[in-house]
Amino acid sequence: MSHDSIASALPHEAAPVLEVKDLHTQFDTRAGVLPVVNGVGFRLHKGKVLGLVGESGSGKSVTGFSIMGLLDAAGRISAGEVLFQGQDLAKLDARALRSLRGNRMAMIFQDPMATLNPVLRIDVQMLETIRAHRRMGKLEALEHCRKTLARMGIPSPAERLKAYPHQLSGGMRQRVAIAIALLNDPELIIADEPTTALDVTIQAQILSEMQQLVRETGTAMIWISHDLSVVAGLADDIAVMYAGRIVEHGSVDDVLDNPQHPYTQGLIGSLPSANQRQRRLQQISGMAPNLLDLPPGCAFAPRCPRAQPRCQEPPALEPVAAAGDTTATVHTVRCFFPGAAPELSRSAA
Numbered sequence: 001m002s003h004d005s006i007a008s009a010l011p012h013e014a015a016p017v018l019e020v021k022d023l024h025t026q027f028d029t030r031a032g033v034l035p036v037v038n039g040v041g042f043r044l045h046k047g048k049v050l051g052l053v054g055e056s057g058s059g060k061s062v063t064g065f066s067i068m069g070l071l072d073a074a075g076r077i078s079a080g081e082v083l084f085q086g087q088d089l090a091k092l093d094a095r096a097l098r099s100l101r102g103n104r105m106a107m108i109f110q111d112p113m114a115t116l117n118p119v120l121r122i123d124v125q126m127l128e129t130i131r132a133h134r135r136m137g138k139l140e141a142l143e144h145c146r147k148t149l150a151r152m153g154i155p156s157p158a159e160r161l162k163a164y165p166h167q168l169s170g171g172m173r174q175r176v177a178i179a180i181a182l183l184n185d186p187e188l189i190i191a192d193e194p195t196t197a198l199d200v201t202i203q204a205q206i207l208s209e210m211q212q213l214v215r216e217t218g219t220a221m222i223w224i225s226h227d228l229s230v231v232a233g234l235a236d237d238i239a240v241m242y243a244g245r246i247v248e249h250g251s252v253d254d255v256l257d258n259p260q261h262p263y264t265q266g267l268i269g270s271l272p273s274a275n276q277r278q279r280r281l282q283q284i285s286g287m288a289p290n291l292l293d294l295p296p297g298c299a300f301a302p303r304c305p306r307a308q309p310r311c312q313e314p315p316a317l318e319p320v321a322a323a324g325d326t327t328a329t330v331h332t333v334r335c336f337f338p339g340a341a342p343e344l345s346r347s348a349a
């Protein structure tokens with residue numbers, strides 16, 4: 001039984017906020033058609049955080065852009081569905097997508113200046129975001145802006161509202177960009193490595209604020225990161241991407257305590273840990289694949305210590321154990337030879 005049929009057989013499952021089905025995204029490049037997302041699928045429920053992880057170039061950001069309708073002119077969804085509250089976003093035109101973004105769904109970028117306009121005061125930018133999507137008197141809207149900045153841990157929000165972006169520190173700018181994304185109470189947030197450029201203490205504060213926000217508002221969130229340790233503390237589920245495919249998916253506990261795919265095990269093995277002096281940092285040998293020349297079977301096989309002749313065929317995403325009668329995400333792995341590597345689990349790290 002495939003993962004999809006198991007997931008749809010779960011009893012009394014609430015409708016997901018987002019369901020991505022067999023998503024394929026390509027770019028036209030000079031060298032040819034680049035297949036960047038190659039059959040990604042998952043469900044995301046209200047109040048849940050999915051951590052999308054993988055090495056640079058694995059297709060995490062393009063998955064986020066595809067969902068949000070933010071692909072540039074060279075990119076397109078070539079197959080699949082992106083069901084947001086049941087509506088297929090892949091079929092909406094640019095105008096309809098624009099009206100959903102900043103309103104019912106929002107994206108947060110690594111660089112806050114992708115959101116902020118350098119020549120406009122913060123209050124002007126925030127008020128514009130509110131006015132574009134809802135009716136609110138100016139005083140009420142300003143109060144809403146102040147509260148939203150305060151919610152993101154910004155001190156003296158009334159003063160910050162009068163500032164220009166360059167008058168704020170990098171961490172503060174990112175908090176403001178996140179506050180703008182939150183202004184209209186989105187049902188879905190996609191955060192693309194928003195804390196990667198910040199120092200670790202500010203990163204930890206923002207992660208904890210985001211976690212609280214999800215608990216309070218029930219927003220569903222995708223947190224994109226190359227860093228498993230960041231998503232470990234924040235996400236409910238993890239999807240590990242390699243060469244545009246999900247190779248392992250499940251709850252944080254399942255994926256980190258019982259990783260089955262050699263690639264997930266490699267990512268966990270490369271994490272620095274508290275007892276690092278007793279354990280050598282491991283590397284995943286070899287290079288990420290050339291997307292223009294993907295192997296016919298498992299894309300990870302050329303780097304995989306467990307590869308066998310059968311890996312010339314493409315493995316499907318299959319459940320690790322028989323699905324129980326719970327609504328928790330079924331732990332799945334895309335590998336013909338999955339297996340535990342207990343010395344690499346989070347508890348051993």
Ligand SMILES: Nc1ncnc2c1ncn2[C@@H]1O[C@H](COP(=O)(O)OP(=O)(O)OP(=O)(O)O)[C@@H](O)[C@H]1O
Binds near residue numbers: 036061062074075
């Ligand atoms: N606009 C584009 N045109 C052509 N190729 C693109 C475009 N955007 C992304 N790509 C290619 O798609 C692949 C995946 O990129 P993506 O940004 O999704 O990776 P990622 O997993 O998010 O990595 P990173 O953490 O480095 O951002 C890369 O090979 C990249 O070069």
